[in-house]
Amino acid sequence: MAVTAKLELDGQIVELPVVIGTEQEKGVDVTRLQAESGYITLDPGYANTGACKSAITYIDGDQGILRYRGYDIAELCEKSTFMEVSYLLIHGELPTAEEFTRFKDKILLHSLIHEDMKSFFTSYPGHAHPMAILSSMVCSLSVYHPELLKPNPTAKEASQTITRLLSKVRVLAAFAYKRSVGEAFAYTRPELDYVSNFLHMMFTTPMRDYVASETVRKALDVLFILHADHEQNCSTSTVRMVGSSKANLFASISAGVCALWGPLHGGANQSVIEMLEDIARDGCHYRKYIEKAKDRNDPFRLMGFGHRVYKSYDPRAAILKKYCDQILDQLGISDPIFDIAKGLEEAALTDPYFIERKLYPNVDFYSGVLYRAMGFPTNMFTVLFALGRLPGWIAHWKEMIEDPGTRIARPRQIYVGPSLRSYLPLGQRVRAEG
Numbered sequence: 001m002a003v004t005a006k007l008e009l010d011g012q013i014v015e016l017p018v019v020i021g022t023e024q025e026k027g028v029d030v031t032r033l034q035a036e037s038g039y040i041t042l043d044p045g046y047a048n049t050g051a052c053k054s055a056i057t058y059i060d061g062d063q064g065i066l067r068y069r070g071y072d073i074a075e076l077c078e079k080s081t082f083m084e085v086s087y088l089l090i091h092g093e094l095p096t097a098e099e100f101t102r103f104k105d106k107i108l109l110h111s112l113i114h115e116d117m118k119s120f121f122t123s124y125p126g127h128a129h130p131m132a133i134l135s136s137m138v139c140s141l142s143v144y145h146p147e148l149l150k151p152n153p154t155a156k157e158a159s160q161t162i163t164r165l166l167s168k169v170r171v172l173a174a175f176a177y178k179r180s181v182g183e184a185f186a187y188t189r190p191e192l193d194y195v196s197n198f199l200h201m202m203f204t205t206p207m208r209d210y211v212a213s214e215t216v217r218k219a220l221d222v223l224f225i226l227h228a229d230h231e232q233n234c235s236t237s238t239v240r241m242v243g244s245s246k247a248n249l250f251a252s253i254s255a256g257v258c259a260l261w262g263p264l265h266g267g268a269n270q271s272v273i274e275m276l277e278d279i280a281r282d283g284c285h286y287r288k289y290i291e292k293a294k295d296r297n298d299p300f301r302l303m304g305f306g307h308r309v310y311k312s313y314d315p316r317a318a319i320l321k322k323y324c325d326q327i328l329d330q331l332g333i334s335d336p337i338f339d340i341a342k343g344l345e346e347a348a349l350t351d352p353y354f355i356e357r358k359l360y361p362n363v364d365f366y367s368g369v370l371y372r373a374m375g376f377p378t379n380m381f382t383v384l385f386a387l388g389r390l391p392g393w394i395a396h397w398k399e400m401i402e403d404p405g406t407r408i409a410r411p412r413q414i415y416v417g418p419s420l421r422s423y424l425p426l427g428q429r430v431r432a433e434g
Helices: 033-037 073-079 082-091 097-109 117-123 130-144 155-181 194-203 214-227 234-243 249-260 268-281 286-294 315-331 336-350 352-356 363-374 378-401
Strands: 004-009 012-020 026-028 057-060 065-068
Touching: 004 033, 012 033, 065 073, 065 082, 065 315, 073 214, 073 315, 082 097, 082 194, 082 214, 082 378, 097 155, 117 130, 117 155, 130 155, 130 249, 130 378, 155 194, 155 249, 155 378, 194 214, 214 315, 214 363, 214 378, 234 249, 234 378, 249 378, 268 336, 268 363, 268 378, 286 336, 315 363, 336 352, 336 363, 363 378
Parallel strands: none
Antiparallel strands: 004 012, 012 026, 057 065
């Protein structure tokens, strides 16, 4: 027997279907609410609204659970690689050895960008933010692959688009950085894996070939895995919304990059380091800022603590904390920024104010510290987040276009503006003073 919810409106009982997920998540389907009652739901920020059904990622914020396609995030970080996780998210299953080899070979094959695109980079001013360049260049890829812009691509055409994006976006990201520092572009090498190739393109110069240590390579691989997907977040929802209009994958991902740029989303890891730098300039008195964060009348906000979804410790943060400690120890880095970060972390984990409110360090806190330790400039942090999130965005776009029930996204609103009024000629309009 179907389960329904009953809603009484103006004396009318409206029955709404209840939808139950595989992990017993429950939702009320309001698809027919407006048609049957004239009412809509109002949910600013969509905090309590399910926009779709998805088989990609499961999150239980109360229990601190994060799973990709049923696999626990900690197990994937320990045993898998970013490339393997990318395949899992996009195709639904972990690859066989043959499938994985084929997948990696395609990624390597499509790692070059059209030589004309290099002139695009040089047209940007040197101080241009890499995220601005990345979003523009991802969209520009569509110019060079018009055969992949069909509104209803076949499975083969979608696969070609996906492969090119996965391969080329890391190249675009590295080139955006090279442009910002005025250095020569470095290309991928066939003997290097995905993450090692990105590090090579970032830090190799004509004078010195960069070879990443296994410690750094593994830590960045784990960072990418942890960022690979996070259910219906702001940027993923943006990719789905843009893609619902039948926009091509390049345009949809470009929109996702722009959404991720915001300081309340992917830009949060950059905000963490900027906050730590501000504290350092103020004499490294981090306890002063702990007290400021606890003062309701103080506008200061402690970046990198707490999370909208997780009401316990962010499982991604628990994994990154271990790598953060390893990196700082093995690289022997001496930096007051890291000392402040450790002090803030310790205070937050032991202070009753933070414990009661479940304001634990989140993934943005540790990722910013790790990126800095690896030598990445602050303005590249959000770009790194985008690289990690790319397979998740692609997976959601693919899931959406393959669903025959997908409709163009078109939210409703409650209008609160003026009622009907008459037009006055320009000379008759008078603004009341005060």
